[in-house]
Amino acid sequence: MAARKQLVFVTGNANKLREVQQILQKTPDFPFTLTNKALDVPEVQGTTIDVAKAKCRSAARQLNGPVITEDTALCFSALGGLPGPYIKDFLGQLGVDRLHLLLAGFEDKKATAVCTFAYCESAEAEPIVFEGKTEGRLVEPRGQNRFGWDPCMEVEGTGKTYAEMDSDEKNKLSHRYKALDQLRDYLTKQA
Numbered sequence: 001m002a003a004r005k006q007l008v009f010v011t012g013n014a015n016k017l018r019e020v021q022q023i024l025q026k027t028p029d030f031p032f033t034l035t036n037k038a039l040d041v042p043e044v045q046g047t048t049i050d051v052a053k054a055k056c057r058s059a060a061r062q063l064n065g066p067v068i069t070e071d072t073a074l075c076f077s078a079l080g081g082l083p084g085p086y087i088k089d090f091l092g093q094l095g096v097d098r099l100h101l102l103l104a105g106f107e108d109k110k111a112t113a114v115c116t117f118a119y120c121e122s123a124e125a126e127p128i129v130f131e132g133k134t135e136g137r138l139v140e141p142r143g144q145n146r147f148g149w150d151p152c153m154e155v156e157g158t159g160k161t162y163a164e165m166d167s168d169e170k171n172k173l174s175h176r177y178k179a180l181d182q183l184r185d186y187l188t189k190q191a
């Protein structure tokens, strides 16, 4: 059997890496061996797609080979989709206990978690993007699993925050699962 090609997931986020590995474990015939590199890739401003493509292009150039990158955004409908791809700074400054205060003056608490995977086959290739979205509401923090803003995102139709779900439950309906499922399909068909 031919050795499987290497695909580098460029991320500095250990929780993202863990969830991606858990989801891919359910695909034994995934045609790549996934490795990880925590490069500090600049993140431009713009739409989630602009940010995802630029980050992936830059990672593929630095590593000169096939890479995937992933960007996660959290979009509040009352704020016209902001903070979107800038959620990391908002979370960093406010902390998970105060994030919900961003919507304190609004009745509309609707939040959309958006995951954008980008795949770049080589340093010169144009990145291809895959997007997954999960709808919910911004709430006061609840739950034990403390990854990023998970305690504040109550997922539509479940009555639970991501942090109140175990990893199997989250990985069946998460924004990350939905985007990774498309990327996995694409790569499996290419192989």
Ligand SMILES: O=P(O)(O)OP(=O)(O)OP(=O)(O)OC[C@H]1O[C@@H](n2cnc3c(O)ncnc32)[C@H](O)[C@@H]1O
Pocket (backbone or CB within 6 Å): 010, 011, 012, 013, 016, 043, 070, 071, 072, 073, 087, 088, 089, 091, 147, 148, 149, 150, 162, 176
């Ligand atoms: O190296 P990269 O992959 O960029 O990792 P990062 O942590 O910088 O991630 P992003 O730039 O995509 O910023 C997204 C922010 O949202 C958080 N986050 C990402 N996925 C999440 C999830 O599924 N649940 C809760 N928080 C999440 C993450 O910790 C960041 O604060």
Ligand SMILES: [Mg+2]
Pocket (backbone or CB within 6 Å): 043, 088
């Ligand atoms: Mg980042």
